[in-house]
Amino acid sequence: MDKEILNLEEAAELFGVSVKTFIKLLKEEKVPGRKIGREWRFSKKALIDWLSSGDSQAYSSSEAETRDFFDKIAPEWEKIRASYYDESIKSRIFEMGILDKNFTVMDIGCGDGYISRAVARSVNKVIAVDISREMLRELEKKAKESGIENIQAVESDGRDVPVDDGSIDVIFASMYLHHIEEPDIAVKEMSRLLKPGGMVFLADFHEHDNMELMEKMHDLWPGFKTGAIKKLFEKNGFKNICIETLDSDIIKYGQKPMEKIFVLTAVKE
Ligand SMILES: C[S@@+](CC[C@H](N)C(=O)[O-])C[C@H]1O[C@@H](n2cnc3c(N)ncnc32)[C@H](O)[C@@H]1O
Structure with missing residues (x-):
């Protein structure tokens, strides 16, 4: 996946989760991304940065x-x-x-x-x-x-x-x-x-x-x-x-x- 700008399916694939799970994530968390018209677009770099800035202790202990x-x-x-x-x-x-x-x-x-x-x-x-x-x-x-x-x-x-x-x-x-x-x-x-x-x-x-x-x-x-x-x-x-x-x-x-x-x-x- 060399593209820098990803659609919904590609972003879900990048995270290795289903589209359904990714949509749930979009609703529950502040994932970097924008809806342009009816289509979601994500910066691959921003998604990776967001993922790596997570703090496991903040999560559902x-x-x-x-x-x-x-x-x-x-x-x-x-x-x-x-x-x-x-x-x-x-x-x-x-x-x-x-x-x-x-x-x-x-x-x-x-x-x-x-x-x-x-x-x-x-x-x-x-x-x-x-x-x-x-x-x-x-x-x-x-x-x-x-x-x-x-x-x-x-x-x-x-x-x-x-x-x-x-x-x-x-x-x-x-x-x-x-x-x-x-x-x-x-x-x-x-x-x-x-x-x-x-x-x-x-x-x-x-x-x-x-x-x-x-x-x-x-x-x-x-x-x-x-x-x-x-x-x-x-x-x-x-x-x-x-x-x-x-x-x-x-x-x-x-x-x-x-x-x-x-x-x-x-x-x-
Ligand atoms: C169902 S309430 C009972 C409160 C009180 N004993 C009563 O009967 O009204 C359970 C309480 O346990 C506390 N609690 C839950 N996990 C705890 C933990 N790991 N250590 C100390 N308190 C905890 C909660 O904050 C909550 O105040």
Whole structure:
């Protein structure tokens, strides 16, 4: 292909993709090219320059997409969350009586503080961790409005939280794990952070096949199988693993009953 000016088919061929894929690229990205009359024309050199100036890190790392998604919906999260699951996850924490005034607890994937704000007055300190700066901003704003002063917000991807080994009494993770590319690493990190005898309280979906929900909420996992999630915690140094299904008949997603939510509790060995 010696020509300097390419038509649509030639430009697609240069990139080694189908015309359909190339047209999609034209719609989604700022590809250098012009429509002259009804015909697309591209400079071969400009296309090669554009390609080589790309930065792979800016592209669809699922983690970056998740962060951008939650950054965008942070101000609406409370409303979205309420139409997505109710207060029963929080209620279980209090029913279980697992809080203590001397505890330092952590809420990973804390969002706007659905759990952090609920437990703050029952513990000494809450470390609230999230990958989304905007979610943390919402949490800080709402905590301040309620006069809560013992929540420390930490921006982190949950793989390498800047907190000492064995320093946490209870870790909460509500509807977090299905957003994580490698749940094994996230659970290993929970194990590192907990004191021996410390507890994890995790709420998530039982495995489901609601692809519409997954797509809409940018979920990476369609929930988890009970056996698989149990093994994941056993493998990472947890014992006394209990899994119970919340009564989610009352929890609705749109008009449909919500996918079943489970609560897992486990103790760090
Ligand atoms: C479905 S929301 C749940 C928020 C809150 N726990 C609740 O129950 O309302 C999932 C949260 O996990 C956060 N998250 C997703 N991936 C994460 C990661 N790798 N590290 C830390 N937080 C993450 C999102 O930013 C979002 O705030």
